[in-house]
Every structure is written in structure tokens, then in C-alpha cells.
Amino acid sequence: MLGLNRKDSGLFLLVICLTALAPFLLNPFPEGSELAQFNAGYPDLMQRFMIFGIFAIGFNILFGLTGYLSFGHAAFLGVGSYAGVWMMKLLTVNVVPAIIMSVIVAGLFSLVVGFISLRRSGIYFSILTLAFAQMSFALAYSVLTPITNGETGLQLSLNDPRILGISQTVDGSIPAANFFGIEMRDSLELAMGGWLFTFNAGYYLAAIVMLISFYIAIRIFRSPFGMMLRAVKSNQQRMSYTGLNTRPYALTAFVISGMYAGLAGGLMVAMDPLAGAERMYWTASGEVVLMTILGGAGTLLGPIIGASAIKYFENIFSKINDTVLHGWFSFMPDGLQDFVVAIIHPFIGKGWHLTLGLMFMLVVIFLPGGLMEGINRLRIWFGKRINGRQQAPDHAPATSS
Amino acid sequence: MSILEVNNVNKNFGGLKALNNVNLQVEAGTVHAIIGPNGAGKSTLLNCFVGRLEPDTGSVTFDGESLLGIKPFQINQLGVSRVFQTPEIFGALTLIENVMIPAFAKRDGAFHMEPWRSVGSEAGLHEQAMEMLSDVGLDAKADELAGQLSRGDKRRLELAMCLVQDPKLLLLDEPTAGMSRGDTNNTIDLMKRIAQRGVTMVVIEHDMHVVFSLAEKISVLAQGTVIVEDVPEKIKGDPRVQDAYLGGAHL
Numbered sequence: 001m002l003g004l005n006r007k008d009s010g011l012f013l014l015v016i017c018l019t020a021l022a023p024f025l026l027n028p029f030p031e032g033s034e035l036a037q038f039n040a041g042y043p044d045l046m047q048r049f050m051i052f053g054i055f056a057i058g059f060n061i062l063f064g065l066t067g068y069l070s071f072g073h074a075a076f077l078g079v080g081s082y083a084g085v086w087m088m089k090l091l092t093v094n095v096v097p098a099i100i101m102s103v104i105v106a107g108l109f110s111l112v113v114g115f116i117s118l119r120r121s122g123i124y125f126s127i128l129t130l131a132f133a134q135m136s137f138a139l140a141y142s143v144l145t146p147i148t149n150g151e152t153g154l155q156l157s158l159n160d161p162r163i164l165g166i167s168q169t170v171d172g173s174i175p176a177a178n179f180f181g182i183e184m185r186d187s188l189e190l191a192m193g194g195w196l197f198t199f200n201a202g203y204y205l206a207a208i209v210m211l212i213s214f215y216i217a218i219r220i221f222r223s224p225f226g227m228m229l230r231a232v233k234s235n236q237q238r239m240s241y242t243g244l245n246t247r248p249y250a251l252t253a254f255v256i257s258g259m260y261a262g263l264a265g266g267l268m269v270a271m272d273p274l275a276g277a278e279r280m281y282w283t284a285s286g287e288v289v290l291m292t293i294l295g296g297a298g299t300l301l302g303p304i305i306g307a308s309a310i311k312y313f314e315n316i317f318s319k320i321n322d323t324v325l326h327g328w329f330s331f332m333p334d335g336l337q338d339f340v341v342a343i344i345h346p347f348i349g350k351g352w353h354l355t356l357g358l359m360f361m362l363v364v365i366f367l368p369g370g371l372m373e374g375i376n377r378l379r380i381w382f383g384k385r386i387n388g389r390q391q392a393p394d395h396a397p398a399t400s401s
Numbered sequence: 402m403s404i405l406e407v408n409n410v411n412k413n414f415g416g417l418k419a420l421n422n423v424n425l426q427v428e429a430g431t432v433h434a435i436i437g438p439n440g441a442g443k444s445t446l447l448n449c450f451v452g453r454l455e456p457d458t459g460s461v462t463f464d465g466e467s468l469l470g471i472k473p474f475q476i477n478q479l480g481v482s483r484v485f486q487t488p489e490i491f492g493a494l495t496l497i498e499n500v501m502i503p504a505f506a507k508r509d510g511a512f513h514m515e516p517w518r519s520v521g522s523e524a525g526l527h528e529q530a531m532e533m534l535s536d537v538g539l540d541a542k543a544d545e546l547a548g549q550l551s552r553g554d555k556r557r558l559e560l561a562m563c564l565v566q567d568p569k570l571l572l573l574d575e576p577t578a579g580m581s582r583g584d585t586n587n588t589i590d591l592m593k594r595i596a597q598r599g600v601t602m603v604v605i606e607h608d609m610h611v612v613f614s615l616a617e618k619i620s621v622l623a624q625g626t627v628i629v630e631d632v633p634e635k636i637k638g639d640p641r642v643q644d645a646y647l648g649g650a651h652l
């Protein structure tokens with residue numbers, strides 16, 4: 001399918017199905033039930049899964065394949081966001097030009113940063129990228145305020161020119177971000193029994209862009225170019241004595257991942273036309289590193305899983321508070337109830353970082369290949385059990401299928 | 402006609418004179434051995450051919466082009482491949498990938514980007530790499546990770562990686578070190594076959610059995626200087642060579 005081999009086609013189809021059905025799959029608990037707060041099927045969070053999925057897929061092309069660990073990729077996402085908002089201020093609130101400009105500007109910026117940072121490798125490379133990102137962050141708050149609008153953040157206003165669109169609607173408000181007329185915030189709600197499912201236009205646009213990004217990543221992984229990127233990680237010495245110029249390979253990977261970051265930034269402003277410098281802060285750069293490693297660096301699916309896992313924790317665990325816990329454990333005698341709540345307390349609400357940190361440590365120690373390694377181990381384990389059961393009774397010779 | 406010309410090459414490491422006015426002419430289509438005691442400067446000399454080191458003075462010319470001042474990948478693209486004393490391979494990649502990469506480098510050049518082409522569609526190149534692997538006896542392990550090979554196997558893999566490029570000049574730094582007698586003999590046979598194809602080879606080797614069964618010319622290096630250069634029969638009895646090796650009985 002689409003030039004992919006059987007295995008990759010299967011994987012791609014699986015991801016298509018999961019993203020298409022996400023509004024159902026992520027809302028397994030009926031509305032109003034105790035567990036409804038674990039539902040992730042609301043537009044804002046589902047959009048984040050897709051957007052940070054794209055960010056991590058791109059980061060993985062650099063880090064997973066070439067091994068160059070950038071600590072500054074949030075800068076490209078931030079720059080992409082600013083470029084996107086500017087397109088929506090100057091041109092039109094149609095998200096297409098905004099997204100395209102985000103990718104172009106982030107690509108150009110990553111070309112400059114990559115060209116300089118790739119003069120060094122290892123920790124020095126990481127520090128250089130970090131320095132660039134922190135510099136961009138500081139500039140956005142100071143010298144560049146005319147472009148970034150400083151601490152307030154860059155947003156749409158009623159006086160924006162929008163030469164291809166309208167400055168304000170007839171009723172005097174800012175026009176809504178749309179894809180050729182389909183507004184990003186448009187949603188279709190479907191109530192079935194106690195369940196409520198939301199199908200949001202913005203989510204589906206983000207999902208389609210994510211699927212295209214994922215498809216391109218698969219093609220890169222399977223190409224001779226992708227093999228060269230893995231060679232960069234494995235042995236640069238051997239590469240150069242083999243007649244290969246390593247620098248442009250690493251730089252291309254850097255720019256591709258920068259463009260993915262810009263795409264993520266562009267989609268962010270498409271969903272919510274606002275850009276702030278905090279998107280470029282070093283913690284944001286660190287987050288995409290965590291996502292990629294948690295899911296499995298160098299694997300195809302890992303970055304999407306890692307990004308979704310972290311965004312799920314951030315949004316769901318941070319919402320649970322002591323009142324909710326008391327509700328859950330209300331069947332216990334009072335003293336015991338307080339005790340249990342006190343123990344769980346540090347891991348929820350504002351303490352979600354602790355839960356995430358512990359999970360990250362466990363994964364890195366026991367599953368160095370990330371959650372993907374866990375999934376693969378489970379698949380092999382189940383595969384063995386199923387095969388064992390099938391073959392035991394009849395000793396049928398394996399048929400090729 | 403000599404394909405590789407080395408004139409008055411000097412290289413100092415701090416106070417140490419690692420190469421002292423080295424001259425060398427390698428005839429096209431021949432096997433030229435470089436022998437000498439440990440620390441004589443043999444590997445240093447090869448490093449000056451592939452761009453790992455820049456000589457302090459002197460010239461190195463290959464096929465009429467200077468090899469000095471250009472990058473290792475450019476030297477390789479001119480047709481010079483090298484097997485290192487400590488194997489340099491892509492440990493995290495499979496054997497077949499290890500051999501396909503140099504083949505891609507030869508066919509597509511130093512940088513080539515077609516991310517929409519798939520490795521799976523490169524049947525011809527895959528076959529070529531597979532043949533090379535079976536030439537060195539590693540075809541059964543084609544899908545294993547190269548990092549897990551024994552040292553001797555890594556060396557043979559590296560040889561296959563060089564051979565798949567069909568180089569004009571092949572540089573070998575102790576290609577049989579760390580190999581069993583059987584593997585050594587297989588490697589000698591392989592090198593003879595390569596020599597018959599007309600590939601020029603420069604071989605550094607301690608094993609005199611290997612040297613005398615392959616080389617048409619031998620240069621003896623001691624303390625950074627070529628003390629003798631001659632055909633194998635003459636080298637065997639030369640007293641200066643016996644001296645250089647101190648324990649003479651070696652030969």
C-alpha cells in the first residue's frame with residue numbers, strides 16, 4: 001500500500017483506524033460516572049495528542065536515527081507558532097497558509113541552528129542547541145517584542161489587516177480559524193446511552209496532518225537515506241572512510257525534524273490562534289526528549305505513544321484532587337481513608353510530575369527500548385502462547401499465509 | 402606505472418619522529434606489503450593516505466591526484482578503501498546493511514537524498530552485497546547485528562565493505578590479526594582472488610606466511626624509515642631486516 005511493505009502498511013492502517021476512532025476509544029466511560037474523569041476523548045486533549053505526536057515523530061528522525069540529542073527543538077515549534085499567527089493576522093484566518101508558513105520559517109531557522117550546532121557532537125551539540133533555544137526565548141521577551149508581543153503573547157486582533165480575508169466579522173468579533181470555511185472549533189456531538197462522543201473538526205485536521213507526517217516518517221525510515229542516518233549514529237568514522245559526507249546527512253535530518261516541530265507549532269495556532277515565548281522554554285524542549293525516549297527512540301510508533309502518554313498524564317492526573325480521592329475511597333473507615341488519600345496525594349494533582357518521573361525511570365530501567373519494547377515483548381509472549389496452543393493438539397505443519 | 406606515489410613524507414608526534422622521509426612507489430595491479438616491528442610507523446603511514454593524518458611535509462599522490470588536504474570521504478570517492486587495524490564497522494546495523502552502505506556510497510556519491518525510495522526495492526544492490534558477504538563467508542549471518550560478531554568476523558565484514566566498492570586501491574592494516582589459522586588461510590585465498598581481479602593492494606602484516614604468499618614487493622619500515630624495499634626472495638635473507646626485527650628468527 002502506498003509503496004510500503006506489508007508490515008508497515010499494517011502498522012499505518014492500524015494508526016489510521018486508531019486516530020479515526022479516537023473520539024470513541026478515548027471515551028470509554030459513561031458521562032457522569034466516577035471514571036468519566038479518565039476520559040481523554042475531548043477535542044483539546046485529542047488535538048494535543050496529534051500535535052505533540054507530530055513534534056515527537058520529527059524529533060525521532062533526528063534523535064532516534066542519527067543519535068544527535070537536541071535540547072532546543074521547542075524553539076522551532078515556537079518560531080513556527082509565531083509565523084502561523086502572523087499569517088493569520090496579515091493574510092487570512094484560513095489555517096492552511098499559517099501552517100505552511102510555520103513549516104517554512106521553522107525549516108529556515110533550523111537550517112541556521114543546525115549548521116552551527118552540528119560543528120560539534122555529543123554533549124557539546126546538545127548544549128549548543130540548548131543555548132540557541134534559550135537565546136530565542138530571551139529575545140522573544142526583549143528585543144523582539146514588536147514581533148512576539150512579549151509577555152502578553154501574540155494574538156489576533158480586530159485591527160489586523162488580513163488582506164485575503166476579513167479584519168472582523170459583521171457582528172464585530174475576530175473571525176474564527178477555519179479550513180476553507182470549516183471552523184476548527186466546530187464539533188459534532190453524539191449521545192449514545194450514557195456516553196457522549198465529540199467529533200471535532202480541528203482534531204480531524206490535526207489527525208490527517210499527523211497521519212501524513214507519520215507516513216513520510218515511515219518512508220524516510222525505510223529509504224537508503226534513513227539507513228545513512230542510522231549509520232551516522234553507529235559510526236561516523238567508518239562513514240567518512242566509506243566515501244560518505246556525514247555532515248549534510250545530519251543537517252538534513254536536523255532540518256526535517258525542525259520542520260516537523262514548526263508544523264506542530266503551526267497546528268497549535270490553528271487550533272488556538274495564540275503564540276507565547278514559553279513554548280520555547282527549555283522544559284518544552286526537554287518534554288519532547290522525554291516523549292521520544294518514553295515511547296521508544298528509533299521506533300516508528302514510539303514517539304506517538306510517548307507523546308500521548310505524557311499529554312494524558314499532564315491533563316488527566318493533574319485534575320484529580322483530594323476531594324476526588326475521598327470520593328473513591330469513601331467505602332473505607334474514616335481513619336484509613338485519610339491515610340490512603342495522604343499516601344496517594346503526592347502523586348496526583350500538581351504532583352503529576354512525580355508520577356510521570358517515576359514512570360519514566362521505571363521504563364528507562366526495565367524497558368530501555370521504551371514503551372514500544374514493552375509492547376513488542378507482550379506481542380512475542382502472546383504470540384508464543386497462541387502458537388503453542390494451536391500447534392499442540394494437531395501438529396499441523398505450518399502453512400504459508 | 403605506479404598508482405600511489407609517496408615522496409619524502411615526514412610526520413612528528415611532539416618530539417617523536419614517527420615517519421622520517423618515507424618514499425614509496427606502489428605499482429598498479431600489484432600487492433605491496435609493508436612490514437616492520439611494532440611502533441615502526443606503518444599505521445601512521447596508512448593514516449597519511451586516507452586523510453586521517455596530514456603529513457608535516459612531503460607528498461602523497463594517487464592516480465595523479467594529491468591525497469593531501471582533502472577529506473577522507475573524498476579520498477574514498479577517488480577509489481581508495483581501507484580496512485583498519487581495529488575494525489571500523491556499523492555495529493548497530495545488520496551485516497547486509499553494513500555492506501549495502503558502501504555500495505550506495507559508490508553508486509550515489511558522498512551525499513544523496515531520495516527519501517521516497519525504499520531500500521527494499523534495491524534488489525540489484527542487495528544481491529551484490531549478498532555475494533560479497535558469501536565471498537567472505539558471512540552470508541549466513543546477513544541479518545544479524547554486526548556489533549555481535551567476533552573480532553575476526555568483524556574484520557572480514559570490513560573487508561567485504563571495502564570490496565563491494567570495487568576500489569582501485571585497497572589498504573589493509575593487519576587483516577589477519579586475531580584470526581584463527583583456518584580463517585587466516587581463507588582470508589589469504591580471498592586476498593589472492595582480489596589481487597587476480599587487478600585490485601592494487603597495500604598490506605601491513607605481521608604474519609610472514611601471509612606476506613610471502615601474497616606480496617610482489619615488500620617495504621621494510623623501522624623507526625619511521627624505509628630501510629629496504631625489494632622482492633620477497635631478496636627480503637628473506639637481508640641482514641638489515643633481521644636486525645630491525647631484533648629476534649631475527651622471526652623470518
Ligand SMILES: Nc1ncnc2c1ncn2[C@@H]1O[C@H](COP(=O)(O)OP(=O)(O)O)[C@@H](O)[C@H]1O
Pocket residue numbers: 414417419437438439440441442443444445446
Ligand atoms: N595519533 C598519535 N599521536 C601520538 N603518537 C602516535 C599517534 N599515532 C601513532 N603514534 C606513535 O607513532 C609511532 C608509530 O605508531 P604506528 O604507526 O601505530 O606503528 P605500527 O607500525 O605498529 O603501526 C608509535 O610510537 C606510536 O606510539
Ligand SMILES: [Mg+2]
Pocket residue numbers: 443444445486
Ligand atoms: Mg599498526
